[in-house]
Amino acid sequence: MRKLLALALFLTTATIFAQGTLTGTVMDSDMNAPLPGATVMVVGTNNGTTTDFDGKFSLNVQTSSGTVDISFIGFEKKSMQFTVANGTTKDLGTIVLNADENALDEIIVTSFSLAIDRKTPVAVSTISAQKIETKLGNQEFPEILKSTPGVYATKAGGGFGDAELRLRGFNSENIAVMINGVPVNDMENGRVYWSNWAGLADVTRTMQVQRGLGASKVAVPSIGGTVNIVTKSTDMEEGGNVFASTGNDGLQKFGFTLATGKSDNGWAATIAASKTSGERFADGLQFEGYNYFVNIAKEINEDHLLSLTAFGAPQRHGQRETRYSIEDYQRSDRDIKFNGDWGYKNGEVYNVQDNFYHKPQISLNHYWNISDKTNLGTAAYVSFGTGGGGGYTGDANLRNATNSPYRFADYQPLQLDRVQAENAANGADGSGTILYDSRNDHNWYGAISTLTSNITDDIEFSGGVDLRYYKGKHFREVKDLLGGQYWADDNDVNNPNRLTQVGDKMAYNNDGVVLWEGLFAQVEYSKNDLSAFIAVAASNTSYKRIDYFSYLDSDPIQETDFVNFFGYSAKGGANYNVSSKSNFFANIGYFEKAPFLNAVFLNNTNEINEDAENQKIFSAELGYGFRTSDFRANVNIYRTNWSDRTFIRSVQSQGDEFFTANILGVDAIHQGLEIDLDYRATDKLTLTAMASIGDYQWANDVRNVLVFDENNIPINEDNPIDIYIKDTPVGDAAQTTMALGMNYEVFPRTYVRADFTYNDRYYADFEPTERTTPDVADPWEAPAFGLLDLGLTHNFTFGPLDATVNANVFNALDTEYVADARDGRDHDANTASVWYGFGRTYTVGAKIKF
Numbered sequence: 001m002r003k004l005l006a007l008a009l010f011l012t013t014a015t016i017f018a019q020g021t022l023t024g025t026v027m028d029s030d031m032n033a034p035l036p037g038a039t040v041m042v043v044g045t046n047n048g049t050t051t052d053f054d055g056k057f058s059l060n061v062q063t064s065s066g067t068v069d070i071s072f073i074g075f076e077k078k079s080m081q082f083t084v085a086n087g088t089t090k091d092l093g094t095i096v097l098n099a100d101e102n103a104l105d106e107i108i109v110t111s112f113s114l115a116i117d118r119k120t121p122v123a124v125s126t127i128s129a130q131k132i133e134t135k136l137g138n139q140e141f142p143e144i145l146k147s148t149p150g151v152y153a154t155k156a157g158g159g160f161g162d163a164e165l166r167l168r169g170f171n172s173e174n175i176a177v178m179i180n181g182v183p184v185n186d187m188e189n190g191r192v193y194w195s196n197w198a199g200l201a202d203v204t205r206t207m208q209v210q211r212g213l214g215a216s217k218v219a220v221p222s223i224g225g226t227v228n229i230v231t232k233s234t235d236m237e238e239g240g241n242v243f244a245s246t247g248n249d250g251l252q253k254f255g256f257t258l259a260t261g262k263s264d265n266g267w268a269a270t271i272a273a274s275k276t277s278g279e280r281f282a283d284g285l286q287f288e289g290y291n292y293f294v295n296i297a298k299e300i301n302e303d304h305l306l307s308l309t310a311f312g313a314p315q316r317h318g319q320r321e322t323r324y325s326i327e328d329y330q331r332s333d334r335d336i337k338f339n340g341d342w343g344y345k346n347g348e349v350y351n352v353q354d355n356f357y358h359k360p361q362i363s364l365n366h367y368w369n370i371s372d373k374t375n376l377g378t379a380a381y382v383s384f385g386t387g388g389g390g391g392y393t394g395d396a397n398l399r400n401a402t403n404s405p406y407r408f409a410d411y412q413p414l415q416l417d418r419v420q421a422e423n424a425a426n427g428a429d430g431s432g433t434i435l436y437d438s439r440n441d442h443n444w445y446g447a448i449s450t451l452t453s454n455i456t457d458d459i460e461f462s463g464g465v466d467l468r469y470y471k472g473k474h475f476r477e478v479k480d481l482l483g484g485q486y487w488a489d490d491n492d493v494n495n496p497n498r499l500t501q502v503g504d505k506m507a508y509n510n511d512g513v514v515l516w517e518g519l520f521a522q523v524e525y526s527k528n529d530l531s532a533f534i535a536v537a538a539s540n541t542s543y544k545r546i547d548y549f550s551y552l553d554s555d556p557i558q559e560t561d562f563v564n565f566f567g568y569s570a571k572g573g574a575n576y577n578v579s580s581k582s583n584f585f586a587n588i589g590y591f592e593k594a595p596f597l598n599a600v601f602l603n604n605t606n607e608i609n610e611d612a613e614n615q616k617i618f619s620a621e622l623g624y625g626f627r628t629s630d631f632r633a634n635v636n637i638y639r640t641n642w643s644d645r646t647f648i649r650s651v652q653s654q655g656d657e658f659f660t661a662n663i664l665g666v667d668a669i670h671q672g673l674e675i676d677l678d679y680r681a682t683d684k685l686t687l688t689a690m691a692s693i694g695d696y697q698w699a700n701d702v703r704n705v706l707v708f709d710e711n712n713i714p715i716n717e718d719n720p721i722d723i724y725i726k727d728t729p730v731g732d733a734a735q736t737t738m739a740l741g742m743n744y745e746v747f748p749r750t751y752v753r754a755d756f757t758y759n760d761r762y763y764a765d766f767e768p769t770e771r772t773t774p775d776v777a778d779p780w781e782a783p784a785f786g787l788l789d790l791g792l793t794h795n796f797t798f799g800p801l802d803a804t805v806n807a808n809v810f811n812a813l814d815t816e817y818v819a820d821a822r823d824g825r826d827h828d829a830n831t832a833s834v835w836y837g838f839g840r841t842y843t844v845g846a847k848i849k850f
Contacts, residue, residue: 002288005836006034007317007345010621011040011580012748014123014745016091017083019061019062019063019064019084019086019087020060020061020064020084020085020086020087020088020089020090020748021057021058021059021060021084021088021089021090021683022040022057022058022060022061022068022082022089022090022091022092022534023057023058023059023089023091023092024057024091024092024093024094024095025051025055025056025094025095026040026041026051026055026057026072026095026097027052027055027094027095027096027097027829028097028664030580031093031386031755034051034054034056034117034118035072035097036051036052036054036055036114036116036206037050037051037072037205037206038050038051038057038070038072038836039069039070039071039072039144039237040057040059040068040070040693041068041069041071041237042059042063042066042068043066043067043068043069043079044066044068044408045062045098045304045633046235046695047059047061047062047305047802048209048739049128049251049534050205051131052126052128052206052219052336052546054117054126054241054403054632057215059484059821060309060709060748060749060795061082061796063083063102064083064084064085064086065081065082065083065084065404066082067079067080067081067082067714068080068082068092068096068100069110070097071097072097075124075503076097076098078095078097079093080095081157081445081493081739082601085438087748088126088177088275088683089683091629097128097645101140105325105477106730111635112784113217114208114215114228115208115210115214117392118557118575118625118627119209119526119531119575120215120531120575120576120584121215121531121532121573121575121585121586121587121623122210122211122212122213122215122472122573122585122587122621123149123150123151123208123210123211123212123621123634123636123674124208124210124211124215124279125145125209125211125640125676126206126208126209126644127144127148127206127207127208127209128147128206128207129204129205129647131745132144132207133806133847134199134753134793134806135753135755135791135793135808136201136844137245137247137791137808137810137842137843138247138248138251138274138808138810138839139810140153140155140161140163140194140841141156141163141194141197141200142163142164143202144157144192144201144207144421144796145165145207145209145227146675146737146739146757147690147739147741147755147757148643148690149211149597149674149676149690149691149692149737150167150168150211150225150418150672150674150692150694150735150737151164151165151166151167151510151692151736151737152165152733152737152762152819153210153761153835154497154819154835154837155835155838156819156820157282157319157320157321157648157820158281158282158288158320158339158835158838159195159280159285159317159318159319159355159833160195160198160276160280160285160287160289160315160317161194161195161196161197161198161289161315161317161728162194162317162355163194163356164225164458164820165192165194165227166732166733166734167209167211167224167225167227167690168187168211168224168225168226168638168696169224169670169693169694169730169733169735170224170619170670170694170733171224171732171733172191172192173184173190173191173596173749174187174188174190174222174223174224175192175222175223175225175226175227176214176222176225176226176227176242177188177192177223177226177227177229178226178229179197179229179230179231179361180229180230180309180365180381181199181228181381181448181449182361182379182381182446183446183468184196184197184361184365184383186472186819187199187442187444187468188470188472188512188514188515188596188598188738189301189595189596189597189598190596191437191708193357194203195289195313195315195355195357195714196357196359196385197313197315198276198289198313198315198765199274199276199289199290199291199292199293199311199313200229200231200291200311200313200720201441202233202255202257202272202274202291202293203232203257203293203311203609203657204230204231204290205230205231205232206230206351207227207228207229207230208227208230208713209225209226209228209640210225210226210227210228210673210843211224211225211586212224212445212587212619212621212638213244213426213571213573213589213621213638214524215224221543221826223593223615223642224486224640224670227528227786228231231293231295231309231311232257232270232272232293232295234821236819237259237261238259238260238261238540239259239261239849239850240255240256240257240258240259240849240850241256241434241788241847241849241850242254242255242256242549242847242848243255243256243845243846243847243848244276244379244842244845244846245843245846246843246844246845247278247841247842247843248281248541248842248843249278249279249280249298249841249842250277250278250279251276251277251279251282251843252276252277252278253274253275253276253277254274255272255273255274255275255291255625255847256272256273256274256597256601257270257271257272257367258270258271259273259751261788262299262361262702264694264747266298266299266300267296267297267298267299267731268296268297268298269294269296269297269506270293270294271292271293271294271295271297272290272292273289273290273293273842274290274291274293274629275288275289275290275291276288276289276290276291277289277495280317280838281337281838281841282320282336282337282338282343282838283334283337283338283339283342283412283572284318284320284339284341284349284351284391285318285319285320285337285339285620286349286351287315287316287317287318287341288317288319289310289314289315289316289317290314290315291313292310292311292312293309293310293311294308294309294310294311294312294589295307295308295309296308297672299547300406300634302369303368303369303370304366304367304368305366305367306364306365306366306371307364307365307367308362308363308364308365308369309362310360310361310362310363310550311446312358312359312360312361313359314357314358315355315356315357315358316352316354316355316356316748317355317356318341318342318351318353318354319341319345319351319354319355319389319390320339320341320353321341321353321391321677322340322341322399322487323337323465323502323820323822323833323834323835324340324401324833324834325824325830325831325832325834326818326829326830326832326834328401328402328451329834329836331410331411331412331519331587332401332411333411336410336816336836336837336839337839338401338411338802340397340400340401340411340414341353341398341489342413342414343407343414343415343416343422344413344414344415344416344417345414345416345417345482347570350403350416350826351390351768352390352392352398352414352416353358353388353389353390354389354390355372355388355389355390356387356388356389356437356688356847357384357385357386357387357388358385358386358387359382359383359384359387360383361381361382362381362382362383363378363379363380363381364379364381365377365378365379366378366379371454373451374452374454375453375815376449376450376451376453376729377449377450377451377452377615378447378449378450379447379448379450380445380446380447381445381446381821382444382445382446383442383444384443384444385440385441385442385443385444386441386564387439387440387441388437388438388439388441389435389437389593390435390436390437390438390459390479391423391435391436391438392433392434392435393433393435393436393507393645394431394432394433394434395433395435396419396422396432396433398414398419398433398453398753399842404650405418406418406419406602406645413813414610416482419433419482419483420482420483422483422648423481423484424483425484426484426485427485428485429487430484430485430487430488430499430616430628431481431482431484431485431486431487432455432478432484433482433627434478434479434481434482434484434487434521435480435482436476436477436479436506436507436548437476437477437479438471438474438476438477438540439475439476439477440472440474441472441473441474442470442471442472442820443470443471443593444468444469444470444471445468445469445470446466446468446469446516447465447466447467448464448466448467448658449464449465449467449634450462450463450464451463451464458525458526458527459523459524459525460520460523460526460684461521461523461524462522462524463520464519464520465517465518465519466516466518466519466520466539467515467517468514468515468516468543468796469514469515470512470513470514470515470516471511471512471514471566472511472512472513472514473511474508474510474511474512475505475506475507475508475509475510476502476505476506476507476508476816477503477505477506477510478501478502478503478506479502480502481502483499486499486501487499487501488500488527489504489506491506491507491508491549492548493507493549493550493551493552494548494549494552494553503569503688505549507549507798508549508604509543509547509549510547510548510550511545511546511547511548512543512544512545512597513542513543513544513545513546513562514541514542514543514544515540515541515542515543515562516539516540516541516542517540518537518538518539518540519537519538519539520537520538521536521537521538522535522537523535524778529573529576529577529578530576530577531574531575531848532572532573532574532575533572533573533574534570534571534572535569535570535571535572536568536569536570537569537570537591538566538567538568538678539566539567539568540564540565540566540567541564541565541593541594541669542562542564542565543562543563543565543594543597543600543601543719544559544560544561544562544563545559545560545597545600545601545606546558546559546560547605550606558577558606559606560606560608563594563600563612565594565612565614566592566614567591567592567593567594567614568591568592568598569589569591570589570591571587571588571590571591571702572587572588572589573585573587573588575743576587579625580625581626581628582624582626582627583623583624583627584622584623584624584625585622585623585624585625586621586622586623587619587621587623588619588620588761589618589619589620590616590617590618590619591616591617592614592615592616592617593614593615593617594614594615595612595613595614595615596645596646597644597649597687598648599612599647599662602648602659602662603659605652607610609662610650611662612646612662612666612800613644613664614623614644615642615643615644615645615646616642616644617640617641617642617643618640618641618643619638619639619640619641620638620639621636621637621638621639622636622637622638623636624636625636628680629680630680631678631680632675632677632678632679632681633675633676633677633678633681634674634675634676634677635673635674635675636673636674637671637672637800638670638672638674639667639669639670639671640669640670640671641667641669641699641823642667642668642669642670643667643732644664644665644666644667645666645667645668645770647662647663647666647769648661648663649661649663649767649769649770650722651707651715651716651721659707659715661705661706661707661721663703663705663721663769664701664702665698665700666698666700666702666723666768667695667698667700668697668698668699668730669695669696669697669698669699669713670694670695670696670730671689671694671695672692672693672695672696672735672785673691673692673693674690674691674692674693675689675690675692676688676689676690677689677690679746683745684744684745684746685742685743685744686742686743686744687740687741687742687744688739688740688741688742689738689739689740689741690738690739691737691738691739692735692736692737692738694732694733694736694761695735696729696730696735697729698725698726698727698728698729698730698768699722699725699726699729700725700761701722701724701725701726702720702722702723702725703720703722703723704720704722705720705721705722705723706720707722709722713785720810721769721772721815722772723768723769723771723772724771724774724775725768725771725772726777727770727781727822728768728776728778728779729761729763729778730763731763731765731766731779731823732762732763732765732820733761733762734759734760734761734762734765734786735760735761735763736758736759736760736761737758737759737760738758738759739756739757739758740755740756741753741754741756742754742755749794749796750792750793750795751792751793751794752790752791752792753790753791753792753793754789754790755788755789755790755791756785756786756787756788756789757786757789758784758786759784759785759786760784761784762781762818762821763778763779763780763781763782763823764779764780764782764785764821764822764823764824764827764832765779765820765821765822765823766768766822766823767787776827777827778827779823780821780823780824780827780828780829780831780832782834784816785817785818785837786812786815787810787811787815787817787837788812788813789807789808789810789811789812790808790809791807791809792805792806792807793805793806793807794806798848801848801849802848802849803845803846803847803848803849804846804849805845806844806845806846806849807842807843807844807845807846808836808843808844809840809841809842810840810841810842811837811838811840811841812840813838813840814840815839817834817836818834818835818836818837819836819837820834820835821833821835
């Protein structure tokens with residue numbers, strides 16, 4: 001790989017520079033709207049690009065004259081001749097494509113959830129494949145969004161794929177993530193584990209972030225917004241690429257993409273694969289991951305198209321799960337790289353905390369052009385997840401960074417040989433401390449089908465079904481006895497006092513089953529400069545729990561009945577184009593969504609929480625857009641009121657038993673202002689800017705909370721719980737974010753870029769239900785910080801092939817900053833536990849296209 005990079009760098013000295021740049025905007029003749037994803041290709045070459053969500057493109061060409069083909073499935077191809085002087089830019093203007101009556105519309109399911117500029121009345125940001133390819137480097141996938149209004153993204157503990165995304169102050173549980181129109185949030189807790197999709201960036205065609213209500217046509221939207229990821233469908237052009245990159249801490253990545261193009265009999269295929277390995281910036285975070293992607297499509301006739309897509313990213317990585325105080329990091333000789341969750345066993349690196357997972361997703365899409373006015377898109381999908389995360393249990397305290405008998409000195413790596421020696425000395429008494437894996441395997445089946453019909457020339461109806469079945473298998477298994485003979489576990493009532501071995505289940509063993517049935521419908525009006533929509537949706541979420549450890553096999557309560565929650569949504573909006581430059585939009589909506597599974601079954605048992613309620617969300621937004629050929633600006637204000645947020649709290653009774661309190665009536669308000677700008681100052685220089693000012697606060701106190709035992713008898717009538725959170729800032733997300741960006745073409749086809757992001761008003765994460773006394777101070781506010789990222793991209797020819805060298809330096813100024821924090825007892829820097837962000841890191845890579 002290093003030889004490949006060196007060769008690519010050497011060959012830049014023999015580069016034949018491009019003659020110039022072609023730009024333009026591709027429009028849909030029927031809708032008079034931008035046409036995203038259209039292909040622009042120089043005839044007789046592999047040199048091409050695709051339009052962004054505004055229909056715009058920019059293409060470097062290597063000859064002074066020639067012909068470009070502009071095409072999109074379902075439209076007639078258009079060819080245009082060009083002449084461009086060396087080092088200049090030629091604007092081809094507005095290119096209108098007409099619908100092809102003899103061609104099949106590619107009614108990809110994802111298109112039903114994508115917003116169109118100056119038409120769909122939502123706040124939206126679009127990230128192109130080119131931006132992902134050039135800027136991602138060794139960052140986590142969500143971090144590519146850090147210059148997007150309302151977004152706060154961090155690496156969390158820093159392990160491979162452990163990144164966290166916050167949108168308008170909401171965490172990943174309340175941000176819908178969809179890949180090719182298919183939802184991927186965990187069906188039980190709503191979370192998104194980005195390590196499951198660690199290789200997704202290699203095959204992403206574009207990514208769109210819809211803040212607030214969004215345009216996604218699924219039953220019941222998310223609270224914070226929606227991230228739509230569109231992977232490469234079957235590429236129409238034959239070709240592919242190979243790539244390799246390296247970076248700090250032993251990063252190595254290499255892979256390829258290959259597309260057959262569309263054959264005469266309607267078949268086409270695209271495959272991609274890659275491998276990534278190395279360490280992360282912090283100690284003990286070794287990782288190895290793979291990514292594969294396959295798409296096979298068949299155009300059956302001019303009315304039917306089938307497309308099969310399968311992708312996955314098996315990986316294993318070390319984790320940094322324990323946060324420490326700022327003083328601990330300062331006292332450690334590893335400073336901000338310190339990680340207390342790893343060490344050595346038998347002379348080799350060994351992770352106490354780690355993660356391993358493989359979650360392939362397979363979908364079969366059928367696109368049916370029923371008539372000139374009606375079409376149907378259906379996606380049936382399946383996903384099988386296997387894996388989990390490691391940890392330890394027992395007598396040894398492996399988290400203490402100081403005064404630990406299991407470290408040679410304070411803040412040094414763990415010496416697990418000492419634990420092995422203790423366990424071996426126990427002999428027939430078994431291990432005193434072991435490592436385990438908490439498994440979360442699942443089977444997920446689903447189908448989404450959407451019918452779209454033009455009722456009149458101005459009114460379009462769309463509606464469909466969203467069906468899902470999910471079964472999660474949760475258990476803990478012995479991973480390593482650490483030199484002992486067995487681990488004694490008495491948690492299985494069907495097999496008490498078991499002496500477990502490696503691979504045996506322990507601690508808990510239960511299944512969660514989730515059924516989801518949803519319907520949605522939307523009517524959209526579009527004429528001249530006005531577009532508007534009204535959408536309604538309804539869903540039924542059913543939960544069942546099966547517990548194999550806590551109940552006898554003969555006990556009927558081992559498996560509960562389904563507990564049902566009906567949710568619904570109603571939303572509407574309008575966009576009005578005042579002129580060719582200005583537009584206003586507004587949207588408003590209300591929806592109810594089911595609580596997550598852990599709020600339905602209390603105390604980790606089959607005890608059903610009869611008081612569990614739907615979460616209720618009201619959202620409204622106003623926006624303004626301004627467009628010229630060189631300048632684009634968006635301004636929007638929003639307010640989201642989140643009522644009856646699901647909260648549960650563990651409470652210890654006088655008899656030292658633990659019960660779970662169901663806390664109702666907790667409300668939060670998330671509101672703010674967002675601005676983003678894009679300015680093409682010259683043919684060579686583009687500037688971007690963003691500012692997001694949020695106000696996220698808890699809205700009310702909650703008084704006289706009672707805790708009930710398994711017999712529904714209150715255990716704290718004499719001492720009810722009061723929670724004091726009114727006007728307390730919501731934690732774990734920067735409420736003020738800003739960004740500045742620059743991209744400059746220093747030489748033909750050679751670009752340098754700089755991006756500065758600023759984060760302020762980050763309040764440490766905290767548990768609201770633990771604020772049980774009045775006049776408690778606000779959670780600790782971490783210091784504001786700014787980060788500078790630098791990059792360079794150089795495009796050149798390698799014989800008949802196009803090639804690219806790409807380099808990035810992240811946190812170029814090596815700024816030291818707290819990225820994540822957990823509030824402490826005194827709500828200050830001394831008692832907070834934190835994770836520092838990474839210091840300066842870098843990547844450099846090369847890609848050759850053929």
